[in-house]
Amino acid sequence: MKKLINSPDSVITDALRGMAAAHPSLNVDVENRVIARADGPRQGKVGLVSGGGSGHEPLHGGYVGYGMLDAAAPGEVYTSPVPDQILAATKAANGGAGVVHIVKNYTGDVLNFRMAAELAEDDDIEVSSVVLNDDAAVEDSTFTAGRRGTGATVVAEKIAGAAAEEGADLATVARVATEVNERSRSFGIALHAGTVPAAGKPGFELGENEVELGVGIHGEPGRERGQMAPVRDLVAYALEAIHADMPVSGDVLVLLNGQGGTPLIELYGAFAEAAAWIEGHGARIVRNLVGNYITSLDQAGFSVTVTSLTDELVRLWDAPVQTPALRWGR
Amino acid sequence: MKKLINSPDSVITDALRGMAAAHPSLNVDVENRVIARADGPRQGKVGLVSGGGSGHEPLHGGYVGYGMLDAAAPGEVYTSPVPDQILAATKAANGGAGVVHIVKNYTGDVLNFRMAAELAEDDDIEVSSVVLNDDAAVEDSTFTAGRRGTGATVVAEKIAGAAAEEGADLATVARVATEVNERSRSFGIALHAGTVPAAGKPGFELGENEVELGVGIHGEPGRERGQMAPVRDLVAYALEAIHADMPVSGDVLVLLNGQGGTPLIELYGAFAEAAAWIEGHGARIVRNLVGNYITSLDQAGFSVTVTSLTDELVRLWDAPVQTPALRWGR
Numbered sequence: 001m002k003k004l005i006n007s008p009d010s011v012i013t014d015a016l017r018g019m020a021a022a023h024p025s026l027n028v029d030v031e032n033r034v035i036a037r038a039d040g041p042r043q044g045k046v047g048l049v050s051g052g053g054s055g056h057e058p059l060h061g062g063y064v065g066y067g068m069l070d071a072a073a074p075g076e077v078y079t080s081p082v083p084d085q086i087l088a089a090t091k092a093a094n095g096g097a098g099v100v101h102i103v104k105n106y107t108g109d110v111l112n113f114r115m116a117a118e119l120a121e122d123d124d125i126e127v128s129s130v131v132l133n134d135d136a137a138v139e140d141s142t143f144t145a146g147r148r149g150t151g152a153t154v155v156a157e158k159i160a161g162a163a164a165e166e167g168a169d170l171a172t173v174a175r176v177a178t179e180v181n182e183r184s185r186s187f188g189i190a191l192h193a194g195t196v197p198a199a200g201k202p203g204f205e206l207g208e209n210e211v212e213l214g215v216g217i218h219g220e221p222g223r224e225r226g227q228m229a230p231v232r233d234l235v236a237y238a239l240e241a242i243h244a245d246m247p248v249s250g251d252v253l254v255l256l257n258g259q260g261g262t263p264l265i266e267l268y269g270a271f272a273e274a275a276a277w278i279e280g281h282g283a284r285i286v287r288n289l290v291g292n293y294i295t296s297l298d299q300a301g302f303s304v305t306v307t308s309l310t311d312e313l314v315r316l317w318d319a320p321v322q323t324p325a326l327r328w329g330r
Numbered sequence: 331m332k333k334l335i336n337s338p339d340s341v342i343t344d345a346l347r348g349m350a351a352a353h354p355s356l357n358v359d360v361e362n363r364v365i366a367r368a369d370g371p372r373q374g375k376v377g378l379v380s381g382g383g384s385g386h387e388p389l390h391g392g393y394v395g396y397g398m399l400d401a402a403a404p405g406e407v408y409t410s411p412v413p414d415q416i417l418a419a420t421k422a423a424n425g426g427a428g429v430v431h432i433v434k435n436y437t438g439d440v441l442n443f444r445m446a447a448e449l450a451e452d453d454d455i456e457v458s459s460v461v462l463n464d465d466a467a468v469e470d471s472t473f474t475a476g477r478r479g480t481g482a483t484v485v486a487e488k489i490a491g492a493a494a495e496e497g498a499d500l501a502t503v504a505r506v507a508t509e510v511n512e513r514s515r516s517f518g519i520a521l522h523a524g525t526v527p528a529a530g531k532p533g534f535e536l537g538e539n540e541v542e543l544g545v546g547i548h549g550e551p552g553r554e555r556g557q558m559a560p561v562r563d564l565v566a567y568a569l570e571a572i573h574a575d576m577p578v579s580g581d582v583l584v585l586l587n588g589q590g591g592t593p594l595i596e597l598y599g600a601f602a603e604a605a606a607w608i609e610g611h612g613a614r615i616v617r618n619l620v621g622n623y624i625t626s627l628d629q630a631g632f633s634v635t636v637t638s639l640t641d642e643l644v645r646l647w648d649a650p651v652q653t654p655a656l657r658w659g660r
Binding site: 006054058 | 344
């Protein structure tokens with residue numbers, strides 16, 4: 001499996017050099033692997049930090065900027081960042097009003113973010129952690145006790161970032177992120193596994209007629225192997241799984257996300273089916289994102305995230321955001 | 331090769347239904363395959379229209395909106411739109427001040443846009459056509475007499491769109507698009523071919539150690555098959571080909587583009603190498619885009635486009651744009 005890299009060892013460093021060269025709005029510490037806002041931290045503003053294994057780009061570094069994250073800590077591919085690195089990101093985000101950690105529920109991430117939070121408290125930085133676990137596919141998984149954190153992370157980072165930007169206090173920023181998590185469910189389906197550069201071959205094998213139903217963002221197994229089917233049926237399978245867990249009703253936000261190797265023309269086709277299914281069930285899509293927002297390297301497939309909205313969440317979603325990967329309204 | 335589709339026959343229709351559902355800012359005529367601004371046409375404004383075969387998303391439909399295209403005509407996958415369809419897009423873009431056609435240099439596109447322009451003139455719509463042929467890789471190709479139009483199309487649509495938005499006349503809008511074309515060169519390298527849905531298998535075969543150097547955006551052959559190499563060397567090969575054709579100097583815009591199947595983490599690594607090469611040659615990257623902007627379905631690989639900037643081009647590049655795929659400054 002060919003990869004557009006120099007060597008598996010330099011993938012993260014090279015990507016960070018590229019981000020530094022591409023985005024003057026970011027302060028990229030290539031050596032320590034911290035991506036922060038060049039104009040931060042802002043005194044009196046709650047800081048917002050996330051991180052996790054790399055390979056999910058644009059998550060998280062692509063969401064650092066006005067109205068979203070203050071800093072991100074990218075680990076090795078599919079590997080948690082280390083506590084010192086998360087601590088450095090926390091300090092880079094600290095404006096004296098406390099820092100919220102957005103943590104996807106994987107055992108390594110949870111442990112390392114907790115350790116970093118303790119180190120930060122030693123430095124008199126108050127930290128509030130919100131753990132995302134929106135994946136409706138499975139309880140417990142390869143890297144996770146409990147449910148996995150997936151697509152809702154993007155929504156939580158946008159909405160909590162908007163709250164922090166408008167001056168909300170630490171408890172409020174953490175509360176809206178928690179609300180997004182509680183009001184969101186996700187489900188992913190893979191057609192072809194992604195390839196970790198150091199492994200050099202796809203993470204799992206699927207037959208020409210097979211799909212992985214409920215796949216995780218690191219290629220972890222889902223509920224079952226299923227037969228390849230028209231996108232209409234695959235989207236319906238995902239939405240039925242979500243609906244069984246949290247009824248899809250009222251005003252919703254839908255993230256129709258690509259896993260990295262599926263072209264946009266197919267993602268729009270999938271979104272058409274999601275829209276038809278959701279409207280057919282009496283709910284209303286009032287906000288959406290279609291594209292590659294939380295990926296699994298070059299994996300082919302999609303995930304769908306449904307967030308049940310409130311007026312407050314819509315208002316915060318619509319607030320201006322200026323990051324490499326999400327930009328509007330300013 | 332699994333595709334996230336209902337059937338090869340419905341790919342374009344399904345994608346257009348998805349775009350219609352996702353983007354209330356667009357007026358998507360699914361049946362006639364025209365994507366136009368919902369708020370258009372604006373009286374007295376020069377219209378800007380493009381189109382071509384589908385499979386290059388977000389090109390062109392994703393660039394319809396404030397400050398960029400007024401309408402787009404998507405053909406079947408890798409197949410030119412028909413004249414009536416281009417005519418309908420032209421009418422949708424017509425505000426009485428003339429319409430500029432942005433045409434990528436492929437024989438079918440050139441013929442069908444020319445025919446549409448003649449039909450439009452019969453309806454008293456003045457049309458000025460700008461043909462893009464920025465690909466430095468080869469003269470003449472599978473679908474093309476002369477050089478192919480590739481990445482510079484994105485730049486031309488942005489810059490001409492900004493000129494039209496600020497009230498420039500027909501000649502001026504056409505002139506800035508022509509300038510972008512003349513001042514731009516592109517070169518693409520594929521690691522793995524994309525799959526046309528109706529074909530069901532990759533468009534060409536590459537060995538595990540091979541790359542296609544100078545590949546076209548429909549998988550057309552490039553200059554030669556080369557050995558797989560570190561991204562540093564592949565990027566240098568592309569930039570040397572560009573530099574030999576048009577010296578890379580002064581202030582430049584660089585589009586480091588993914589072909590659809592290459593993850594963002596790798597594209598940033600490629601951009602790091604492009605930045606190092608260009609700065610090493612004494613030029614300066616003052617604007618950039620890194621991501622999937624003109625794709626070839628799920629093809630793995632990248633292309634690089636270098637545009638030599640002028641003060642006018644920088645100003646128009648920086649002007650506000652609000653489209654599904656490109657958004658800033660407003």
